[in-house]
Amino acid sequence: MQNPIKLLVMSDLHIGYVPPWFKGALASWDASFYDPNVAVAAARKIALLTAEHNIDANIVVGDLALSSSQEHLQNAMTFLNGHGRRDYFGDYELSDGHASIGLITQKTPTILVRGNHDNYQAILWPKVKRQPFSDCLIAHSTHCTTKPQITAQPFGADVVLYNFARFSIVVADFTLRAGDTTFIRPPVLGQAFGKGKVYPKILEQLHEALSHAVKPVILTCHFPPDFPAHKNIKKPKSLELLDEQLLIDALKDSEVKLIIAGHLHQQLAYTLRHTQIQVICSATSLAGKSKVNNGLHLIMLDLCQDGINAIKSTDFYCTDECVFE
Numbered sequence: 001m002q003n004p005i006k007l008l009v010m011s012d013l014h015i016g017y018v019p020p021w022f023k024g025a026l027a028s029w030d031a032s033f034y035d036p037n038v039a040v041a042a043a044r045k046i047a048l049l050t051a052e053h054n055i056d057a058n059i060v061v062g063d064l065a066l067s068s069s070q071e072h073l074q075n076a077m078t079f080l081n082g083h084g085r086r087d088y089f090g091d092y093e094l095s096d097g098h099a100s101i102g103l104i105t106q107k108t109p110t111i112l113v114r115g116n117h118d119n120y121q122a123i124l125w126p127k128v129k130r131q132p133f134s135d136c137l138i139a140h141s142t143h144c145t146t147k148p149q150i151t152a153q154p155f156g157a158d159v160v161l162y163n164f165a166r167f168s169i170v171v172a173d174f175t176l177r178a179g180d181t182t183f184i185r186p187p188v189l190g191q192a193f194g195k196g197k198v199y200p201k202i203l204e205q206l207h208e209a210l211s212h213a214v215k216p217v218i219l220t221c222h223f224p225p226d227f228p229a230h231k232n233i234k235k236p237k238s239l240e241l242l243d244e245q246l247l248i249d250a251l252k253d254s255e256v257k258l259i260i261a262g263h264l265h266q267q268l269a270y271t272l273r274h275t276q277i278q279v280i281c282s283a284t285s286l287a288g289k290s291k292v293n294n295g296l297h298l299i300m301l302d303l304c305q306d307g308i309n310a311i312k313s314t315d316f317y318c319t320d321e322c323v324f325e
Helices: 020-025 027-032 036-052 070-081 117-124 131-146 200-210 244-251
Strands: 005-010 057-060 110-112 151-155 159-163 168-172 217-220 256-261 268-271 278-281 295-304 307-317
Touching: 005 036, 036 295, 110 168, 151 200, 159 200, 168 200, 200 244, 256 307, 278 307
Parallel strands: 005 057, 057 110, 168 217, 217 256, 256 278
Antiparallel strands: 005 295, 151 159, 159 168, 268 278, 295 307
16 A cells, blocks of 8 residues: 555543452453553553554544543543653553553544443433533544644534545444433343434434545444444344444445444454445453453555545454553
8 A cells, every 4th residue: 555544543441440349240341341451551552553653543432431420531531641650661651550642642633432431421310411521522632633734623512524634534423312212211221331323413413524524534433333243242232323224324325435433342344234335343442351352453544536445454452461463
């Protein structure tokens, strides 16, 4: 590839402190708990990748924090901002010894996507405003506007368009809304936490954003639409994007050529049904269980006159020795 677009992608960081007694009570949730040892390894690999490659954008595809509590969001943004100290290896660390990657302080634009974990309080307690994460999203994602050739423009509350010189990234938030009957009346309450939903209002915002987007267009959203069955994906119905056919229909004749998602804790690549749109789903990046499933992804796009000629994803997974390779 000559002069490809390069995107560094990670997802499902789940940053936030979990008391040991809580981990013991919910051992089956261990894959959702942030592991500082994996975070240190990720920080080192990210530093190497950004030094070696001219990255066009970093993308965190949702579940930045363990929950949308102020404490967890603040910890997550501190992690990304690099407000910590240097250790003997030159890596950032927070005062409690946890890693801090300093992703947002780099010159590379960093784009954040809201995931279901980043929305829990807003679903459970309707009086809790959704604004806190939105503040993080706008304040830190629009860091990319420091580069004159990049602009960030919100379309309503749930869609943000980032226009680069050669392409654009559209962020769409399909997390559940407070009071949605999907959540308050599920057959099994816990299985509703992982669902997303395509709301008509968001599709209207998406349509408007696409009309202003530099082509080709990359759509980023936490929930992968119409994902295929996989042996490592447990309880797929609890992770689904409800009314996903509405999104598929809306994208059929659009300029969207690639969807980047997360949520499944499993790297997947597939073609969206009834379209030519490629979908790349990021693995979880900082989870405590099954370290080999933790991944960082360097996605390279070869552009042509008609859009994207080729897509290549180089995946780096965390070994049992906590090294991404």
